[in-house]
Amino acid sequence: MKITGDLNLMKKINKSIVLELLRKASPLSRAEVAKTTGLTKATVSTLVAELMEENLLYEIGTGESSGGRKPVLLVFRQDAGYAIGVDLGVRDIHAVLTDLKGTIVHETRSSLRGMDTPEQVLGRLKDCLRRLMNKAPASPYGVVGIGVGVPGITDDKGTVLFAPNLGWRNVPLQSLLEAEFKVPVIIDNEANAGAVGEKEFGIGRDVSNLIYISVGIGIGSGIILKDELYRGASGYSGEMGHFTVHADGRPCRCGNVGCWELYASEQAILAEAEALLSPDAADDGSGAETAAEADDSATEVPRQAELEALASLADSGNEAAQELFRRTGRYLGVGVVNIINTFNPELIIIGNRFTLAERWLAPSVREVIQERALPYHRERLRLEFAGLGLRSSVAGAASFAVSGFFADRQVSVGMNG
Numbered sequence: 001m002k003i004t005g006d007l008n009l010m011k012k013i014n015k016s017i018v019l020e021l022l023r024k025a026s027p028l029s030r031a032e033v034a035k036t037t038g039l040t041k042a043t044v045s046t047l048v049a050e051l052m053e054e055n056l057l058y059e060i061g062t063g064e065s066s067g068g069r070k071p072v073l074l075v076f077r078q079d080a081g082y083a084i085g086v087d088l089g090v091r092d093i094h095a096v097l098t099d100l101k102g103t104i105v106h107e108t109r110s111s112l113r114g115m116d117t118p119e120q121v122l123g124r125l126k127d128c129l130r131r132l133m134n135k136a137p138a139s140p141y142g143v144v145g146i147g148v149g150v151p152g153i154t155d156d157k158g159t160v161l162f163a164p165n166l167g168w169r170n171v172p173l174q175s176l177l178e179a180e181f182k183v184p185v186i187i188d189n190e191a192n193a194g195a196v197g198e199k200e201f202g203i204g205r206d207v208s209n210l211i212y213i214s215v216g217i218g219i220g221s222g223i224i225l226k227d228e229l230y231r232g233a234s235g236y237s238g239e240m241g242h243f244t245v246h247a248d249g250r251p252c253r254c255g256n257v258g259c260w261e262l263y264a265s266e267q268a269i270l271a272e273a274e275a276l277l278s279p280d281a282a283d284d285g286s287g288a289e290t291a292a293e294a295d296d297s298a299t300e301v302p303r304q305a306e307l308e309a310l311a312s313l314a315d316s317g318n319e320a321a322q323e324l325f326r327r328t329g330r331y332l333g334v335g336v337v338n339i340i341n342t343f344n345p346e347l348i349i350i351g352n353r354f355t356l357a358e359r360w361l362a363p364s365v366r367e368v369i370q371e372r373a374l375p376y377h378r379e380r381l382r383l384e385f386a387g388l389g390l391r392s393s394v395a396g397a398a399s400f401a402v403s404g405f406f407a408d409r410q411v412s413v414g415m416n417g
């Protein structure tokens with residue numbers, strides 16, 4: 001392909017460079033855009049005019065003047081379109097509608113209690129998506145895409161190959177949703193989505209090498225190396241929940257024994273906590289199951305209160321609950337140490353449900369890191385809990401959809417040009 005001589009293509013590339021800059025750093029003046037990109041002021045003016053025509057930029061008042069005429073500032077039009085991000089959990093669906101900058105404008109949670117087949121879950125998922133589509137304000141581009149994070153292994157065609165905790169095998173989720181909603185759909189692992197969410201909007205913003213560990217019913221991880229999500233040869237990387245921490249341990253649904261998630265996940269701690277939680281606490285919220293829809297609010301689905309109940313129990317001074325968190329935190333730490341020694345990351349983020357019990361888990365995890373991680377690896381390492389709390393995955397999933405929209409634009413203008 002002839003690139004250097006193709007002025008039209010050069011122009012398209014420059015245009016996306018200008019747009020990328022303004023998406024990340026607006027408001028900026030035309031002069032600042034020229035300075036930062038190295039393009040001439042005349043070129044910037046032409047490109048900006050086109051982007052304004054395409055409803056992707058607008059002008060606001062005036063910026064700081066260094067004497068003389070005050071510059072007009074350019075702003076990325078973040079409400080030119082919307083994206084949907086979904087965290088398809090084992091026990092509920094959490095979904096958000098965001099603008100093109102990732103600002104959440106609507107949020108919904110739906111319980112999956114009692115829904116066992118992929119068809120039932122898919123039905124509920126489509127309900128959520130339809131509701132959010134209808135909530136999207138009028139805009140030039142409408143809903144530009146849907147990103148879905150799933151607790152399992154997905155392929156590059158958006159098929160969920162294996163999601164042990166959902167009981168799914170070979171569900172062609174992307175094509176099913178695209179057929180229904182007629183917008184591009186991106187399916188990825190929920191921990192990958194969480195890692196990207198934290199990298200784009202959360203605690204990982206200024207970090208190039210981070211590992212996001214999603215601890216819910218199971219454990220997954222998203223690996224970001226040199227600012228890029230690492231997917232492995234086939235896109236299956238990050239299944240750290242299934243690395244072995246006990247050579248002769250308990251049997252796991254994956255077919256192996258002694259997997260990390262059997263000892264350090266929400267499921268693991270709740271199994272052990274059953275005896276601690278009073279019948280009242282265990283039943284808490286079960287009456288609310290029929291009122292499964294908790295639409296448009298950030299409130300938790302009440303029936304998922306078990307981990308919260310256990311944390312409250314620990315808060316109230318219950319030593320057995322505190323000891324259980326300590327033990328689980330230490331198991332979590334053992335896996336984290338292996339990750340630290342392998343990847344030498346700057347940042348490990350514990351995300352998903354365990355963020356709710358940070359106060360009880362963090363000390364034990366840090367203690368184990370201090371005791372066991374190689375000293376060189378420990379030097380520059382930070383361990384944090386997710387900055388976005390329970391929203392890392394939905395934020396990342398929505399950002400997959402937004403990135404897809406802008407990537408498609410670049411390809412299509414490049415090819416047509």
Ligand SMILES: [Zn+2]
Binds near residue numbers: 241253256257
């Ligand atoms: Zn396993």
